[in-house]
Amino acid sequence: MNDFKGQTLSWQIVNGTIELALHRDPCNEIGSLTLEELEKFATALPELVNESQALIVHSTLKAGFSAGADLRELFQRGQEMEKAAALRGVREFLERIHSVMNALDAAPLTTIAAVHGVTFGGGFELALVCDIIIADRMARFCFPELRLGLIPGFGGIPRLKRDLGNAVVRDLLLTGRSFNVMKAQQIGLVSQIAAEGEALRVARATASQVGKFDRRTAAAAKEFVKPIPYEELKREIDIFCDLYSRPAVEAGLRKFVESTDAQPYLP
Amino acid sequence: MSAPPADRTLDEILNLAASHFKVAREKLTPDGDFFKTLGIDSLQALDLLTRLEHHFRIELPDYELQGVSDFRTLANRIRARL
Numbered sequence: 001m002n003d004f005k006g007q008t009l010s011w012q013i014v015n016g017t018i019e020l021a022l023h024r025d026p027c028n029e030i031g032s033l034t035l036e037e038l039e040k041f042a043t044a045l046p047e048l049v050n051e052s053q054a055l056i057v058h059s060t061l062k063a064g065f066s067a068g069a070d071l072r073e074l075f076q077r078g079q080e081m082e083k084a085a086a087l088r089g090v091r092e093f094l095e096r097i098h099s100v101m102n103a104l105d106a107a108p109l110t111t112i113a114a115v116h117g118v119t120f121g122g123g124f125e126l127a128l129v130c131d132i133i134i135a136d137r138m139a140r141f142c143f144p145e146l147r148l149g150l151i152p153g154f155g156g157i158p159r160l161k162r163d164l165g166n167a168v169v170r171d172l173l174l175t176g177r178s179f180n181v182m183k184a185q186q187i188g189l190v191s192q193i194a195a196e197g198e199a200l201r202v203a204r205a206t207a208s209q210v211g212k213f214d215r216r217t218a219a220a221a222k223e224f225v226k227p228i229p230y231e232e233l234k235r236e237i238d239i240f241c242d243l244y245s246r247p248a249v250e251a252g253l254r255k256f257v258e259s260t261d262a263q264p265y266l267p
Numbered sequence: 268m269s270a271p272p273a274d275r276t277l278d279e280i281l282n283l284a285a286s287h288f289k290v291a292r293e294k295l296t297p298d299g300d301f302f303k304t305l306g307i308d309s310l311q312a313l314d315l316l317t318r319l320e321h322h323f324r325i326e327l328p329d330y331e332l333q334g335v336s337d338f339r340t341l342a343n344r345i346r347a348r349l
Contacts, residue, residue, distance in 0.1 A: 027310075063310055064310075117310075117314075118310060118313070137321070138314060138317050140313055140317055175328065175330065176330075177328040177329055177330055178313065178329050179326065179328075180317050180320050180321070180326070182320070182321070182326075183326055
């Protein structure tokens, strides 16, 4: 399936590059429908890889790349189900999204996240699976999960640890603060900064450059420098599920979902 | 190097906010609620924060802005980081 137009995302091959566009209002919250469509993409990927040199993941929405997991859906499911069933559902969701993230992480072509605006939580985690993050000058990153009594659940901590120093990871995780592109570049998370509205164009130019090299060599180099921390990823799911069972999480989710605060995104 | 005078920091914030959100500068007052006077939501507030960080070349953790809604307090928080 060389192109697809879904309700939350679409993909097509443009000049030899797969462009995966996120477009679920209001800011690409990742819930069950997005997961289903990401799974479709992961299934199509082996075939797409044969006809492309790179993958760009980007958002067509003004608000940003992605605000992360769909917390309203998570809260709603928790209210509708008996606790044990809700926990089983959460674990199943996490295992499925980890499977997609791992497939993207290991894809044998160069992957680029072109991010702008809000790049929070699960959205940040999606960017972290990519080989290169190119960020719009106005992009903002955050792991706000601790305010909900949770840790990032889509592979964020193991992948941050893979890329950054542990002291920085602790600061970002334990304060839950958001930070801008200058900080992101300073700590080594973002490799290229684009002017406002230019991240996709810069990503396309980068995709064109990486496409000049021998595919097999690039894939070997990627595999060598970017090991996937499978054991830690599994551990993350266990920790997330242990934490999810606590009453503090329901209270945190309720506070977020029912908030009329002018600053609900600020941890 | 000492921080610039408080009034100058405040002026720069008001000018930047008026210009970016296309609001008449004279409508913005130091003690005004920027959510109301600029008509912005939480995401636009983050956008403003990012622009201010770039303008002043500082890093201002957003938890320092929790509960802050007037320009004067915002200016004080920024000055503490200059």
